[in-house]
Amino acid sequence: RASGIEKFLVRSNSSTTTTAVPSGNSEQNISADSDEDYVHDISEEAQTLSSIKELIKAFELRKSEKVSKMLSAAVFVGVVDNTLMMMQYKTGLYLVDYTELSRELFYQLMLRTFGKCRRLSLQAPISLFDLLYLCLKERSSRTEQQHLKENNETIRKKCTEYVELLVQKKDMLDEYFRIRFTGDSSKNAKIVALPELIENYSPQMSALPLFLVRLCEQVDWDEEEACFRSVSWEISEFYSQLPRVNDDEASSCNSNSQLEPSAKDASDVKYILKNTLFPAYRKRIIPPTDFQDPENYVIVRMACLENLYKIFERC
Numbered sequence: 352r353a354s355g356i357e358k359f360l361v362r363s364n365s366s367t368t369t370t371a372v373p374s375g376n377s378e379q380n381i382s383a384d385s386d387e388d389y390v391h392d393i394s395e396e397a398q399t400l401s402s403i404k405e406l407i408k409a410f411e412l413r414k415s416e417k418v419s420k421m422l423s424a425a426v427f428v429g430v431v432d433n434t435l436m437m438m439q440y441k442t443g444l445y446l447v448d449y450t451e452l453s454r455e456l457f458y459q460l461m462l463r464t465f466g467k468c469r470r471l472s473l474q475a476p477i478s479l480f481d482l483l484y485l486c487l488k489e490r491s492s493r494t495e496q497q498h499l500k501e502n503n504e505t506i507r508k509k510c511t512e513y514v515e516l517l518v519q520k521k522d523m524l525d526e527y528f529r530i531r532f533t534g535d536s537s538k539n540a541k542i543v544a545l546p547e548l549i550e551n552y553s554p555q556m557s558a559l560p561l562f563l564v565r566l567c568e569q570v571d572w573d574e575e576e577a578c579f580r581s582v583s584w585e586i587s588e589f590y591s592q593l594p595r596v597n598d599d600e601a602s603s604c605n606s607n608s609q610l611e612p613s614a615k616d617a618s619d620v621k622y623i624l625k626n627t628l629f630p631a632y633r634k635r636i637i638p639p640t641d642f643q644d645p646e647n648y649v650i651v652r653m654a655c656l657e658n659l660y661k662i663f664e665r666c
Contacts, residue, residue, distance in 0.1 A: 392635070394467030396527070402576035403465050406583070410459055410637055418638035418650060421445075427629045430621045433596050437653075438629075444654040449624060449632075451649045453591035456628070456636045460548040461528070461583040469547040470529045476541035479517060479532065479563065483510040486560035511537040513567040520572065528582055546586065552627050554590045562589035596620050 397403045421440045428437035434450045461468075487509060491501045501509070514537040517524070524530040529547070534540035542563070545554065554562075565585050571577035642649045 393463045394465050396466035397463055400465070402579055403462055405576060406462050406580055407459075410455075410462075410639065413639045413641075414637045415640040415643045418640075418642045421650070422636065422638060423633050425633065427625045430596055430624060433593075436624055436629075442655055443652050446651045446653050448649045449628065450591055450593075451642075452632050452636065452638075453593075453628060454587045455639065455642075456631055457548055457587035457590040458583050459637060460635065461546065461586050462579075464546075464548065465579070466527045468529055470531065470544040471547045471553060472531075472544045473542065476533060476543045477559075479514045479534075479540045479542055480510050480537045482542070482560045482563050483513050483567075486564045490564075513564070514540050516567050516572075517563070524582070527579070528586065548586075548590060549627060549631055552590075552623075555592045555594065558589050558592040562586075593620050593623060 393407070397407060425438045425440045425445075428439055428444070430436050431446065434448055436447050436449045438445050438447050484506060487501070487506045488503075491506060494500055517532060518535055518540050521532040524532070525544075529544060531542070531544035532540055533543055542559075562585060565588070566582065569585060570581040641647050645651055
């Protein structure tokens with residue numbers, strides 16, 4: 352399993368590297384977004400380009416005021432497993448699908464900071480062909496359907512075609528999405544930068560090969576709005592992937608311990624959620640109405656603390 356991409360990144364404002372990316376970021380007091388903060392967060396390109404304005408309008412119109420109010424005042428409790436965490440809102444204890452929250456968060460942030468967000472520059476450029484080959488080779492080896500298995504020659508040919516596609520789209524990806532490639536062929540094309548959507552947050556290197564493959568296979572490159580939507584969604588899928596939760600992190604969900612032995616380690620899921628993602632959930636996401644539907648299992652009320660206290664008092 353590849354290590355976190357933060358080990359390979361430095362943060363840059365545009366093309367100039369400024370400082371190394373730390374593994375984590377410190378806690379901060381978070382309050383709900385004001386309208387002024389929200390408007391300021393939207394890039395000039397996002398406010399003027401009609402296709403981006405429509406995509407932003409779409410998720411603004413499906414905003415759930417109930418969930419927004421809940422998230423803005425919620426308190427992080429702990430990690431449950433590789434997709435779920437616990438949070439408290441008033442006297443309610445809630446089970447939350449943080450992967451779904453992250454997908455929506457990063458999708459919205461990519462659109463709102465369209466053409467404006469800072470870059471995460473790789474300290475060492477990585478071959479596009481090698482990354483694509485890694486993913487396609489593994490995908491072929493894992494499939495149980497013989498007709499979907501591909502030989503090495505077929506995989507290499509497909510990699511060459513995919514690299515050519517990404518190189519063809521590199522100017523647009525660089526200008527609008529801060530994804531930067533160098534080179535002009537499958538032999539020398541490399542990825543050198545990714546977007547920084549949340550300060551000090553880096554996506555997982557292990558998810559990078561699949562992200563590049565999905566850019567080639569899932570994006571609608573022919574129609575502007577569909578293209579911007581699908582690229583933003585693939586970025587959100589990539590950025591929402593977190594390291595796997597270990598047993599110690601899961602068991603610490605209900606722990607009162609204040610110790611976080613790997614608080615500076617970007618592979619510590621609890622630390623990433625508590626100090627980076629959860630504050631962003633509170634301040635920077637517009638939750639859709641789907642999130643308040645208990646049948647979608649994104650945010651589910653599990654217990655009322657008042658009732659629990661009454662039970663404990665009788666014991």
